Amino acid sequence: MPDGARAPDGPQGTGAEPLLRVEDLRVDYRTAGGRVPAVRGVSFTLEAGSKLGVAGESGCGKSTVALALLRLLPKSARVGGSVLLEGEDVTAMRWGRLRAVRWAGASIVFQGAMHALNAVRRVGDQIAEPMLLHGTVPPGRTGARVGELLESVGLPRWRARSYPHELSGGQRQRVMIAMALACEPRLIIADEPTTALDVMVQAQILRLIDDLVAGSGIGLVMISHDLSVLADTCDRLAVMYAGRVVEEGPAAEVVAAARHPYAAALSAAFPRVGDPGSRMAPRGLPGDPPDPAALPEGCSFRPRCAVAEERCAATDPDLWSAGDGGRRAACVKVLEEAV
Ligand SMILES: Nc1ncnc2c1ncn2[C@@H]1O[C@H](COP(=O)(O)OP(=O)(O)OP(=O)(O)O)[C@@H](O)[C@H]1O
Numbered sequence: 635m636p637d638g639a640r641a642p643d644g645p646q647g648t649g650a651e652p653l654l655r656v657e658d659l660r661v662d663y664r665t666a667g668g669r670v671p672a673v674r675g676v677s678f679t680l681e682a683g684s685k686l687g688v689a690g691e692s693g694c695g696k697s698t699v700a701l702a703l704l705r706l707l708p709k710s711a712r713v714g715g716s717v718l719l720e721g722e723d724v725t726a727m728r729w730g731r732l733r734a735v736r737w738a739g740a741s742i743v744f745q746g747a748m749h750a751l752n753a754v755r756r757v758g759d760q761i762a763e764p765m766l767l768h769g770t771v772p773p774g775r776t777g778a779r780v781g782e783l784l785e786s787v788g789l790p791r792w793r794a795r796s797y798p799h800e801l802s803g804g805q806r807q808r809v810m811i812a813m814a815l816a817c818e819p820r821l822i823i824a825d826e827p828t829t830a831l832d833v834m835v836q837a838q839i840l841r842l843i844d845d846l847v848a849g850s851g852i853g854l855v856m857i858s859h860d861l862s863v864l865a866d867t868c869d870r871l872a873v874m875y876a877g878r879v880v881e882e883g884p885a886a887e888v889v890a891a892a893r894h895p896y897a898a899a900l901s902a903a904f905p906r907v908g909d910p911g912s913r914m915a916p917r918g919l920p921g922d923p924p925d926p927a928a929l930p931e932g933c934s935f936r937p938r939c940a941v942a943e944e945r946c947a948a949t950d951p952d953l954w955s956a957g958d959g960g961r962r963a964a965c966v967k968v969l970e971e972a973v
Contacts, residue, residue: 658715687864690874745826758794804835876934883961893963
């Protein structure tokens with residue numbers, strides 16, 4: 635490791651075990667066509683009460699990381715590395731312990747609440763389910779607690795009696811958030827929580843998540859293809875490309891002055907809400923991300939990179955220190971500057 639480079643144990647180390655420590659996470663899917671390396675050595679840490687955004691184009695492995703955090707991957711997935719939640723490795727937990735950790739230790743808000751909710755059950759019963767499963771609230775008090783949760787996400791108590799189809803997309807997503815909060819988890823993972831919603835509702839839901847997490851000590855991992863959504867909500871950003879984190883750092887700095895050419899291109903592609911200097915329409919990135927089963931030699935971003943050089947075909951750089959605040963970037967040019 636060259637001087638100035640940072641070990642992958644993350645930039646915010648305080649000596650105490652962080653809320654979440656992901657180390658060298660690797661996920662392969664076994665398919666009829668062979669092995670698909672969807673996540674290739676992802677490491678990051680999250681302190682209690684902080685918010686990490688994971689960004690990247692479709693197919694870069696974001697959802698696979700989210701699912702791996704709670705071991706919700708399909709059977710075809712093979713997982714390596716570790717996911718330490720309050721020091722306990724989720725990847726190695728016994729089944730009973732894993733059941734106890736889901737909802738109560740960490741919970742997930744998925745995109746597209748219509749599919750995640752059961753269409754034929756009242757939403758109040760669905761919110762109550764994790765509480766009953768975990769015994770966090772005495773059975774006689776679940777109705778009252780469901781009402782409190784609905785109010786905390788901006789819905790009236792009587793909505794407990796509604797079925798999912800009686801709610802708008804934004805209301806359904808609020809129900810999903812209420813469910814995620816039901817057992818008072820220390821970590822919430824939000825996978826594209828606003829993608830299916832129109833811009834106004836998207837802003838309301840993001841504000842809601844922000845308000846609920848603020849000051850509560852809950853850690854948030856939010857996943858989105860839209861860097862501007864994450865920049866407005868999260869303290870730190872990790873930008874993924876082809877199954878790896880290629881840049882990580884304080885959100886405002888990554889968006890304003892990305893060090894990795896892919897993070898810079900992604901940042902330019904999404905206008906930032908409320909930033910008058912920002913473009914009004916997203917500019918697409920040229921080219922497509924690589925097929926994870928057939929990655930190019932060297933740096934995976936090289937075929938699309940405007941500043942690639944011959945040597946980029948020979949090296950797939952690690953994440954190296956790229957400035958203050960634990961900034962890291964995986965580009966040979968950053969590596970050069972660090973030495
Ligand atoms: N069950 C699976 N079997 C095989 N390959 C899969 C499976 N799930 C995902 N993949 C592949 O793994 C890679 C990463 O997918 P993943 O869904 O994690 O990416 P993503 O960044 O979340 O994309 P999106 O935003 O489109 O969901 C993709 O190439 C995808 O096709």
